[in-house]
Amino acid sequence: RKEVEQDPGPFNVPEGATVAFNCTYSNSASQSFFWYRQDCRKEPKLLMSVYSSGNEDGRFTAQLNRASQYISLLIRDSKLSDSATYLCVVNQGYGQNFVFGPGTRLSVLP
Amino acid sequence: NAGVTQTPKFRVLKTGQSMTLLCAQDMNHEYMYWYRQDPGMGLRLIHYSVGEGTTAKGEVPDGYNVSRLKKQNFLLGLESAAPSQTSVYFCASSSPVLGAGETQYFGPGTRLLVL
Numbered sequence: 057r058k059e060v061e062q063d064p065g066p067f068n069v070p071e072g073a074t075v076a077f078n079c080t081y082s083n084s085a086s087q088s089f090f091w092y093r094q095d096c097r098k099e100p101k102l103l104m105s106v107y108s109s110g111n112e113d114g115r116f117t118a119q120l121n122r123a124s125q126y127i128s129l130l131i132r133d134s135k136l137s138d139s140a141t142y143l144c145v146v147n148q149g150y151g152q153n154f155v156f157g158p159g160t161r162l163s164v165l166p
Numbered sequence: 167n168a169g170v171t172q173t174p175k176f177r178v179l180k181t182g183q184s185m186t187l188l189c190a191q192d193m194n195h196e197y198m199y200w201y202r203q204d205p206g207m208g209l210r211l212i213h214y215s216v217g218e219g220t221t222a223k224g225e226v227p228d229g230y231n232v233s234r235l236k237k238q239n240f241l242l243g244l245e246s247a248a249p250s251q252t253s254v255y256f257c258a259s260s261s262p263v264l265g266a267g268e269t270q271y272f273g274p275g276t277r278l279l280v281l
Contacts, residue, residue: 060208088268099256099272100209143208147268154199154270158208 059083060157062144068163073134077160079127079144089120091129092143094159100143103129134164168192172257172273179247179280187242187276189257197260198240199224199270200232202253209256215240247280254278 062079069075081089089106104111106118106127117130127144144157170191179185189198197216201209201224211224213232221232229251231243240259244251255276260268 090269099274100270101272102269105269145270154211156201156209158206 058158059155060144060146062142062157063160064158065160066163067160068165069134070165071134071136073164074130074132075134075162076131077129077142077144077162079129079157081125081127081144081146081155083146083148083155084122084125086125086146086148088147089127090145090147091116091118091127092145092156094141094143096140100156103142131162134162136164136166138162139164170257170259170271170273172255172276174276175274176277177279179244179278181248181280183247184243184245185247185278186244187255187257187278189240189242189259189273190238191240191257191259191271192238193259193261193271194237195259195261195271196237197262197268198234199258199260200230200240200242201256201258202226202251203256203275204253212242212255247278249280252278252280 091103092100093103094100106120110119115132119128141159141161143159146155173188199214200212203209215221215234218237233241257273258270260270
């Protein structure tokens, strides 16, 4: 089993749709969690950290369920500019061992 | 403030040739990383460093060596390139934040083709 797994995708959705990405991780000792966004042929960039209480940033909401070892990202009112690959990232300790999921590609269609 | 920079941006090598990829960061970060990204496999950690003069192996270290002689620089070397090392290489840096997760900042990547 891979350490971090994500929905295989791709997701093709119309503008304005709500889309949810799921991620599971295998190491219960994992300490911190992130969603990164990667545009085609570009570097990954941090979208948001994921906290135990859940957190929201505008149209984006992230949730963490430690008991189920599950992370989610919800995008509401999707825009064309949201088209990218979304990477789930888990860190098992400071300074080392960021584990990346394979990513889920999103295409928002006009 | 350039963040994380990588040189070169693109390189073509023949099997058996050697090269060094340079990563530089101007954010005074303690930690630096080298990843490779291949289609359908996500980013995989090659080597990392938690401080000047220290390095450690990641998930896929074979065929690569690294050095961190200065805090701001992290070099990745390929002594004898193989076609299996054709990939996109990303450097990243981060700094520990007590009570919170670290954020990694990535360079723009180096595309390497080994023929």
